[in-house]
């Protein structure tokens with residue numbers, strides 16, 4: 001019997017460790033926002049991130065006043081840091097959507113404790129990403145011209161252009177991600193509202209919770225809305241980055257014009273996104289005492305997803321080389337030659353292979369998958385690698401185009417860097433605020449993972465997670481103070 | 487070469503420069519690409535004139551600015567839909583070629599290949615067979631703007 005239990009534990013590792021009840025889960029997560037003193041580390045981290053974010057503010061102001069000539073782009077490299085960073089950030093966001101939507105539909109319970117901040121990450125990453133194309137338009141105050149609206153200028157967007165598709169893909173993505181995140185937050189915000197002592201917190205959480213009282217009707221509507229949003233988000237995981245990849249693959253430029261781009265980009269996005277989730281959740285569980293909710297099992301699963309998607313990306317690199325050779329097209333052959341060893345940017349390619357191809361091979365070993373340090377380290381390397389990947393695709397393809405007369409080198413200016421680094425600061429500023437003011441882990445969803453939540457059913461598996469939630473909430477309503485008011 | 491106005495290159499404030507500008511041409515501001523308009527202001531004038539007389543625009547009626555200043559008459563502009571226009575005739579010439587046409591770029595502006603009478607005695611003599619590779623640099627621009635007057 002003992003052995004059977006052991007095997008079961010290996011097959012279905014517990015998603016919540018330690019001895020927790022509904023009340024203790026609520027306490028631990030909500031006290032972070034409401035009761036506990038904000039740790040000094042938070043202030044230091046926030047101050048640092050906020051300072052770095054100022055470089056974004058400075059660059060954007062200067063850019064709006066002067067024009068995008070302060071960047072290093074010019075012919076033939078007309079797209080450089082702006083689109084590299086755009087694709088990088090959008091890619092990072094994808095893990096959040098994958099975790100919240102696809103894993104929800106697939107009933108993967110381990111998503112429950114990481115989905116909240118993964119979604120927040122998506123949202124903030126999309127905000128950073130959106131800045132780049134917006135500012136690259138040159139006159140960002142006229143960016144609404146991108147939308148098809150009747151106007152007296154006789155102007156209509158060119159729907160055959162993938163850049164146009166981008167506008168719709170990304171704006172849909174941002175909207176749906178925001179809705180998904182917010183709808184998921186409502187029950188937890190209501191918990192915070194009920195527990196808050198501070199008048200201001202009470203008011204703000206009260207407004208945000210939209211009158212949530214946790215009645216069966218509310219739960220019913222919530223479940224339907226959440227499921228619908230998950231359904232809407234699911235195709236977005238695949239479509240947004242496919243469309244981003246069309247920006248390149250629809251063009252004729254060797255190095256861009258490849259049919260493998262959409263799946264290769266989507267896999268790369270999820271790869272980069274999981275790396276970022278790991279970068280965020282390892283310090284979070286460590287310093288915020290969330291080890292019971294974000295367990296080793298979670299880290300191991302994320303490591304596995306990273307390995308799988310990373311291998312797809314490596315396959316993409318191999319296929320690019322193969323297509324170059326197999327096409328027998330002299331431009332394609334030259335592109336591969338130029339990218340891999342003949343061109344001035346050859347070492348970027350090898351750095352990329354090192355970061356994205358070789359570093360993840362460590363994840364085959366359990367020792368590395370289980371180690372917080374190594375996962376964190378590999379995730380950082382992968383994030384750098386994914387940035388290099390976009391650099392290689394964009395800059396090394398553009399700088400040697402069809403007309404040798406226009407060949408030129410690209411080098412970023414200080415404003416390219418300050419803007420990029422500034423968005424990283426902006427991203428972390430938002431995250432620090434999120435960690436401070438909202439529950440980082442979905443309280444009511446984690447409660448469904450507890451053994452208590454299963455008791456009502458007696459048998460396992462027949463009822464999905466969705467059915468469990470209302471029970472978990474209703475029972476805990478007794479614990480929550482002031483749940484009866486409103 | 488400037489292909490895009492990445493910065494505000496124009497000096498709008500110095501009053502003397504206002505006299506310098508062609509009032510019919512809007513100067514492009516920051517954030518706009520630099521591109522040939524085929525002298526749209528001249529096309530507009532010709533179109534209005536033709537419309538007043540209830541006729542089609544005649545071949546050669548529109549002379550672009552670059553065409554009018556070209557001392558070698560290397561630039562021809564006209565209606566490509568009219569098979570008898572000068573530009574259509576030149577387009578049929580087998581010396582006519584387009585930039586990156588092999589990529590199906592379909593540019594309006596096309597060029598005529600250079601012809602060279604070579605001296606056999608000279609060291610850079612190339613046998614006539616490969617003469618097509620000497621096409622560069624001939625800037626015979628001829629292109630068209632379908633210029634039927636609209637009623």
Ligand code: SF4
Pocket residue numbers: 521522523524525526550551552553
């Ligand atoms: S036709 Fe000649 S002068 Fe007119 S806009 Fe084009 S290049 Fe300039």
